[in-house]
Amino acid sequence: MDTNSFRSEAAAALPPATHELIARRERVLGPSYRLFYRHPVHLVRGQGAHLYDAEGDEYLDVYNNVASVGHCHPRVVGAVQAQAAALNTHTRYLHDAVVSYAEDLLSTLPAEIDRVMFMCTGSEANDLAVRVAQAHTGGTGVIVSAEAYHGNSMLTSQLSPALGTAQDLGLAVRTVPAPDAYRVGAPDLGLWFAAQVARQIADLERHGIRLAALLVDSIFSSDGVHPDPAGYLAPAVDVVHRAGGVLIADEVQPGFARTGQEFWGFARHGVVPDLVTMGKPMGNGIPVSAMAARSDVLAAFGETIPYFNTFGGNPVSIAAAQAVLDVIRDEDLQLHSDRVGARLLAELTGLAADHEVVGDVRGAGLYLGLEVVDPSSGRPDSGVALEVTEGLRQRRILTSVCGAGGNVLKLRPPLVFSDTDADRLVTGLDDVLRTLRP
Numbered sequence: 001m002d003t004n005s006f007r008s009e010a011a012a013a014l015p016p017a018t019h020e021l022i023a024r025r026e027r028v029l030g031p032s033y034r035l036f037y038r039h040p041v042h043l044v045r046g047q048g049a050h051l052y053d054a055e056g057d058e059y060l061d062v063y064n065n066v067a068s069v070g071h072c073h074p075r076v077v078g079a080v081q082a083q084a085a086a087l088n089t090h091t092r093y094l095h096d097a098v099v100s101y102a103e104d105l106l107s108t109l110p111a112e113i114d115r116v117m118f119m120c121t122g123s124e125a126n127d128l129a130v131r132v133a134q135a136h137t138g139g140t141g142v143i144v145s146a147e148a149y150h151g152n153s154m155l156t157s158q159l160s161p162a163l164g165t166a167q168d169l170g171l172a173v174r175t176v177p178a179p180d181a182y183r184v185g186a187p188d189l190g191l192w193f194a195a196q197v198a199r200q201i202a203d204l205e206r207h208g209i210r211l212a213a214l215l216v217d218s219i220f221s222s223d224g225v226h227p228d229p230a231g232y233l234a235p236a237v238d239v240v241h242r243a244g245g246v247l248i249a250d251e252v253q254p255g256f257a258r259t260g261q262e263f264w265g266f267a268r269h270g271v272v273p274d275l276v277t278m279g280k281p282m283g284n285g286i287p288v289s290a291m292a293a294r295s296d297v298l299a300a301f302g303e304t305i306p307y308f309n310t311f312g313g314n315p316v317s318i319a320a321a322q323a324v325l326d327v328i329r330d331e332d333l334q335l336h337s338d339r340v341g342a343r344l345l346a347e348l349t350g351l352a353a354d355h356e357v358v359g360d361v362r363g364a365g366l367y368l369g370l371e372v373v374d375p376s377s378g379r380p381d382s383g384v385a386l387e388v389t390e391g392l393r394q395r396r397i398l399t400s401v402c403g404a405g406g407n408v409l410k411l412r413p414p415l416v417f418s419d420t421d422a423d424r425l426v427t428g429l430d431d432v433l434r435t436l437r438p
Contacts (some may be wrong), residue, residue, distance in 0.1 A: 014039060017054075036400060037393050046071025051398065052133065059396040060424055062413045065367075068256055068281040069327045070416040071172060074132055076284045076323040077203050083319035091118065091313045098313045101322045106292065108325075110272045113292050115302075118313030119286040122150030122252040122279025128307070129248045129275045130155060130213060131290050135301035136274075139210030140172040143200050147178065147223040147404050150215060150250055159215060162222045172209050176202035177230050180222035182360040182371065190317045194235035201243045211245035213275075218265035219254040224403030225362060225369025227354040233269035237391050246274035246297060252289075253367070256281050257328050257415060260365025261340025270363065286315035333415040334365075341365040344422045344428050345410075351426060357384055368411040369402070370429075380405025384436060391432035396426060 014022070021042065022035070041059065045052040048070040062070070069076065083097075091098060095139070102116045119125050134140055142159055144150065157163060157171035170176070176196040186192035187322045192193035201211050218233060220226040237247050254265025255278050262268050264276070268408050276292040289312070301307075328334060345363050348370060352358035359373035372385035385407040392399060401411040413421065 014423070018042060022355045036398075038040040038390060039393070041393070041398065049417045057396060059398050060413075060419075060421055060428075060436070062392075062397060062399040062425055063423075064398075064414060065253065065258065065412040066280045067414050068258070069284055069324055069331070069333060070414045073284060073323075073327060073416075075327055076286075079319040079323035079373050080286060080316055083316045086315075088316045090308075090309075090310050090315050095315055095318075096105075097315050097318045097322065101318050101325075104325055105290065105320065109292055110293050111278065112272050113276060114295055115298050116290050116292040117307065117309075117338060118245040118318075119289045119291070119309045120312050120317070121151070122250075122277065123153045123156050124309065124312070125252075125277035125279060125289040125291045126150045126156045126159070126248070126250060127153045129277050129293075130159070130215065131305075132275060132291070132293060132298055133246045133248060135305070136297045136299075137210065137212045137246060139212040139245065141174065141201075141204040141209040141211045141213075141245075142170070142172060143174050143176060143197060143204075143211070143214045143240075145178050145220055145223050146175045147402075148175075148215070148217065150217075153399050158257060169269050171213075172204070174204060176200055178220045178226050180224065180226055181228055182333045182362070189229060190232035190235040192231060194239045198239050198385035200428050201245075202241070204414065211240070211243045213246050213248045215248040217250045217253050218269060219259065219364065219367055221253040221367070221410065221412075222402055223314075224371065224408040225367060227265075227268070227362060227364035230244070230261075230268040230364075231270050233266070237271045247271065248275045249273035250277050252277065252279035252281065253412070254364075256324070257334035257337055258365055258367050258412070260334060260341050263334060265364075279291045282287070282324060283317055283320040286317050286320035287311075288321050298366055307358065328415070331416075337365040337415050340417055340419060343370065344368065344421065344425070347422065347426045350427070351430055351433075354430070357381065357433065357436070363411070366411075366413055366415060366417055370409040371403070372407045372409070379409035382406035385409065387436055388429070388432050391435065392428055395428045395431065397428045 042054045043051050044054050049061050051061050056130040144159050147162050150156045150159045155264050249266040257263050257264050274294050274297045280287040348361045352361050356375040362369050362372040372381050374381045385401050
């Protein structure tokens, strides 16, 4: 997660105003914070899939999935303004909006998932989901993918190997390699992945630890974006259920129409999770998140432990979330994501044929990964990937990298990303890649 970060040694080359703002930031903000790019971007405004800096220059946003229906969407802004002018309080008072939104949200999920609880962040949602899974199963063991990111609370940071080796994983946590169709030579990726999960369940059991959950982001975004073949998760879920565990689908990244083909990422795999978590894309960046659950899975926790999140599900955040759901439907953004994403995937696949440093292009809807490799060995090339990212930033196209090798461009723009935006991205990528040829 640190590959594309600004380094202080680059500060001397920056314009004086940028240098001074960075210096002020470093004086008052904690040292764990990171900035993107060698020349950080000072943004002051956004609209749709476009951002504007302090000098008025426009950028194409190919990274910010949190602003899911576009930066500053007028319906979301209007809903927030109207509710903020009326009331904002917590869920210990009755309020129709939170009940109506819960009903609406649950209508998008499988019928088996019939309860929902609200928080402010995806970290909180995953934290609660793990606690619910542990209460239901009586186990503590959790399996995650090798480069997963599931949050920054005490519990979820120990489930997030993407934070780096300085962050210890929990003693009851096990990791499995991502189901990487590009690099794994298995004839059946689903059976291969299920075998990895089974191996880690057996290791937990050898250490006297009962399995609680398999926690996965169904597009394996931090692992390098691995959406296909659709359905490969199902055998692993069967293995988990036979061992007495539950499936927690972390939908912060692939949910809310992002993959185009389905409203929820897990649906592409034909599975019904026991618990589903979601985060700020559901409110277009307003702090709101949720954990949805099967009643029977939630019962052991919900009937014994009171849960109160002071402003989880507050009326202002719920107004934003309802507006996002309405916009996705009214503007047909799931179909749009599917159509524009498929076109972009085809264009990038064609571009890869002209550039041998592009080893693979993959994606579903408007979530794509472009893998940069050393042509002579096929190994990840993080150095070139970083140069591509910086080259795009120079052309005012914003994205970043992911994956264990830090070599996969993560392309996840707002869902309103247009055909014209896609053309600009492909043209910019082609131009950058041509300048990097020896």
